[in-house]
Amino acid sequence: xxxxxxxxxxxxxxxxxxxxxxxxxxxxxxxxxxxxxxxxxxxxxxxxxxxxxxxxxxxxxxxxxxxxxxxxxxxxxxxxxxxx
Numbered sequence: 046x047x048x049x050x051x052x053x054x055x056x057x058x059x060x061x062x063x064x065x066x067x068x069x070x071x072x073x074x075x076x077x078x079x080x081x082x083x084x085x086x087x088x089x090x091x092x093x094x095x096x097x098x099x100x101x102x103x104x105x106x107x108x109x110x111x112x113x114x115x116x117x118x119x120x121x122x123x124x125x126x127x128x129x
Contacts, residue, residue, distance in 0.1 A: 064120035070113045074098040076106055078121060078129075102129055 052058070066080035075097050082090040096106050105128045110119045 062123050065123050066121040068110050068113060068119045068121050070107075070115050070117050072115045074115060076103070076110070076113065078106070080121060105129070 065082070066078060068079075069077045071077065075095055078092075078094040078096065080092050080094070082092075084090075096103055107113055109124060109128055110121065113119050
């Protein structure tokens with residue numbers, strides 16, 4: 046049972062966090078992560094990561110993406126600490 050009280054009637058739901066990039070799972074199970082970071086002052090960073098099935102982070106990344114399947118695509122929500 047959750048210790049968080051229910052949201053009062055009429056209170057708007059929290060907006061989901063904006064995706065930080067996109068993901069694609071290759072047919073061999075490798076996950077391509079194309080991530081973007083923005084900061085004040087028009088600072089922009091882009092990175093691409095390949096996470097292979099033998100990577101210790103793999104299961105956590107796939108679970109975070111909603112159990113992505115080979116050939117699939119998904120937006121990437123911000124990762125909680127320790128997942129990536």
